[in-house]
Amino acid sequence: MSASLVSWAAIVLEGVILLRGLRNHLIHRYFLFYVYVSFVLLVDIVRLCCYRFAPHFYSSVYWSAELLVIGASYIVVIEIFKQVLKHNPGTARLAENLLLIVFACTLVYAGSDLLGDQSLSLPHAIAELARDLRYIEAALLAVMLSLFVRYRISIGKNLRGLIVGYAFWVGINVMILSMWFLPGHQASVPLRRALPPAYLITLLIWCSALWATRPEPVSPAENEVERDYQILAARTRSMLARVSNGLVKAMRP
Amino acid sequence: MIGPFLAFVLGMVILALAFYILAGSSPKTSKPAVTVNDYAKAREGLELVLFETAAIETICSVEDLNFIARAGNDDVRRLFLKERKRLALLWLRKTQKVVAQLMDLHLRLASYTYDPNPGFELELNAKYGAFVVLSNIVLLVLWVAGPFKGRRSIAYAIRTSGHFCMVFSLRLERLNPTRLGSSRESLVH
Numbered sequence: 207m208s209a210s211l212v213s214w215a216a217i218v219l220e221g222v223i224l225l226r227g228l229r230n231h232l233i234h235r236y237f238l239f240y241v242y243v244s245f246v247l248l249v250d251i252v253r254l255c256c257y258r259f260a261p262h263f264y265s266s267v268y269w270s271a272e273l274l275v276i277g278a279s280y281i282v283v284i285e286i287f288k289q290v291l292k293h294n295p296g297t298a299r300l301a302e303n304l305l306l307i308v309f310a311c312t313l314v315y316a317g318s319d320l321l322g323d324q325s326l327s328l329p330h331a332i333a334e335l336a337r338d339l340r341y342i343e344a345a346l347l348a349v350m351l352s353l354f355v356r357y358r359i360s361i362g363k364n365l366r367g368l369i370v371g372y373a374f375w376v377g378i379n380v381m382i383l384s385m386w387f388l389p390g391h392q393a394s395v396p397l398r399r400a401l402p403p404a405y406l407i408t409l410l411i412w413c414s415a416l417w418a419t420r421p422e423p424v425s426p427a428e429n430e431v432e433r434d435y436q437i438l439a440a441r442t443r444s445m446l447a448r449v450s451n452g453l454v455k456a457m458r459p
Numbered sequence: 460m461i462g463p464f465l466a467f468v469l470g471m472v473i474l475a476l477a478f479y480i481l482a483g484s485s486p487k488t489s490k491p492a493v494t495v496n497d498y499a500k501a502r503e504g505l506e507l508v509l510f511e512t513a514a515i516e517t518i519c520s521v522e523d524l525n526f527i528a529r530a531g532n533d534d535v536r537r538l539f540l541k542e543r544k545r546l547a548l549l550w551l552r553k554t555q556k557v558v559a560q561l562m563d564l565h566l567r568l569a570s571y572t573y574d575p576n577p578g579f580e581l582e583l584n585a586k587y588g589a590f591v592v593l594s595n596i597v598l599l600v601l602w603v604a605g606p607f608k609g610r611r612s613i614a615y616a617i618r619t620s621g622h623f624c625m626v627f628s629l630r631l632e633r634l635n636p637t638r639l640g641s642s643r644e645s646l647v648h
Contacts, residue, residue: 300580344469351476355483356584358567366480373477381470384463 212402213254219409220247223416230419232364238285239368243412245278269332276339282372283346289365290354293423297357301350308349312342337383344380347373362422367415375408501564504557515550518543519606540605547606548598555594562587590619 227233233240256267291298382397527539
């Protein structure tokens with residue numbers, strides 16, 4: 207599969223995801239995710255133009271763009287967190303604390319690692335920073351997914367597709383990056399070839415999951431017993447009001 | 460930063476979790492939300508375990524065994540040991556089942572609680588993990604040695620199940636049942 211064919215396919219699929227999102231109004235529900243897809247589409251177009259018209263700049267443009275895309279992908283983590291836990295305030299608070307701890311630990315560790323190595327060239331330093339950012343993102347995602355699984359949180363079909371696609375992409379990326387930075391990195395060569403098809407698979411997962419709007423899990427506040435309880439409470443309140451009115455009337459001279 | 464092997468494992472874990480989420484989406488494997496019925500059953504199960512745990516201490520006491528031994532009839536002694544072993548095994552299996560159900564309920568109820576304590580959650584999960592492993596060992600000890608020779612393991616099982624009962628009892632008391640789904644209608648979908 208040639209590189210430009212994969213780039214074109216990715217651009218087409220990203221465009222389809224955005225258009226379907228606009229058509230079925232999922233763009234309002236998963237706004238941050240669609241911002242990310244739009245950003246990636248823009249970066250892909252810039253990269254493709256650079257590859258065709260200024261190939262000698264491609265390497266530096268690629269790594270700078272990669273860093274921006276990885277940075278932007280954090281908003282997908284925020285989107286997943288926000289959407290999955292919006293009806294689960296208890297788990298949200300627990301996840302928030304855990305994610306903050308994981309984020310702080312990995313950030314400090316990655317920062318010290320990067321600052322400690324002064325001999326790095328700028329492109330290599332950018333590549334290492336991109337790798338570290340991806341590792342932090344992977345750690346956050348792993349903690350978040352573990353909590354979703356452990357606490358049996360129900361997830362709607364659209365969101366599930368979004369999560370599965372994103373987890374697939376981050377998981378494959380981290381595995382390939384781990385090989386990439388090995389001394390000699392011979393093992394990474396066949397794996398690196400798997401990255402563009404993996405991205406296309408991710409886009410296909412998103413495309414099929416977000417093709418149509420599916421119902422979301424119902425909020426706990428909307429269940430029948432809660433409604434019954436509210437009706438009961440309202441009846442009791444009105445009964446008490448009637449009784450106190452009667453009492454007031456009876457006590458008047 | 461982190462070693463390539465660790466990063467590779469992290470990637471594998473993420474893929475496995477994604478697959479689990481995808482597999483868990485089928486109607487066969489997905490669990491319905493907690494209903495008032497589940498809550499009532501959990502309370503019943505809890506009370507039953509508390510009652511049976513008190514009874515099993517009497518069942519496994521050596522006084523009965525000594526009384527039977529004094530009678531000197533081997534057949535009666537054998538029958539007595541067989542019955543007590545069966546009772547102890549039944550109790551432990553039932554306790555395991557009830558604790559697993561209560562733990563499942565606790566995890567599914569996390570969404571209804573507004574003040575979960577991360578430290579408490581971590582401790583409870585670790586203790587539950589230890590209980591699962593050790594209760595299976597106790598089960599094996601009971602099956603091999605019987606309730607009278609494995610008294611220390613029985614004492615552990617009684618202590619741990621008592622602890623879990625106390626924790627879950629407090630957990631259920633803090634719960635507002637009106638926030639649960641009715642038995643007719645599930646909370647989600």
